[in-house]
């Protein structure tokens with residue numbers, strides 16, 4: 001995997017909290033900060049498990065995001081979405097925007113609205129996502145809809161994004177299945 005030069009996770013540990021991790025060597029529920037996560041970052045960084053070595057948010061891997069899009073600062077964790085991308089798109093992968101801060105406050109930001117508008121108008125598969133409560137999966141909705149296009153045409157993208165947040169808030173979060181192996185790297 002190629003990382004964008006000059007970007008560093010720094011103090012950000014968003015993915016160490018919002019993600020469900022269900023691997024033989026480490027398990028944790030979504031919404032719970034990994035017990036290896038300390039104020040200065042991962043306490044087992046040099047020996048962190050493979051899943052943590054191979055996963056990065058899209059801010060670390062995709063050039064299109066500005067340098068100041070770091071998830072802990074923006075409240076948005078972008079990720080590469082490989083599922084649910086319609087064959088109608090030229091691209092086989094899309095971008096998910098997981099709202100990890102205050103969802104409505106975040107979608108009212110112009111920089112996010114501009115990003116979504118540009119992506120939708122250029123047929124980039126975009127998804128909006130809300131993390132689930134502890135132990136549950138995130139919910140996701142496509143932003144490439146006729147309704148969103150109409151909001152954009154009328155100059156009402158903020159309303160379109162607020163409507164998408166409302167849809168997500170009405171979704172049921174499925175429980176995330178975790179297989180506790182007793183082989184967790186965190187167990188002394």
Ligand code: SF4
Nearest residue numbers: 009012014015056057
């Ligand atoms: S969310 Fe992105 S920037 Fe933050 S710790 Fe994870 S990979 Fe690094």
Ligand code: SF4
Nearest residue numbers: 016034036037042052
């Ligand atoms: S082991 Fe380290 S990198 Fe992996 S989730 Fe925990 S704190 Fe994050």
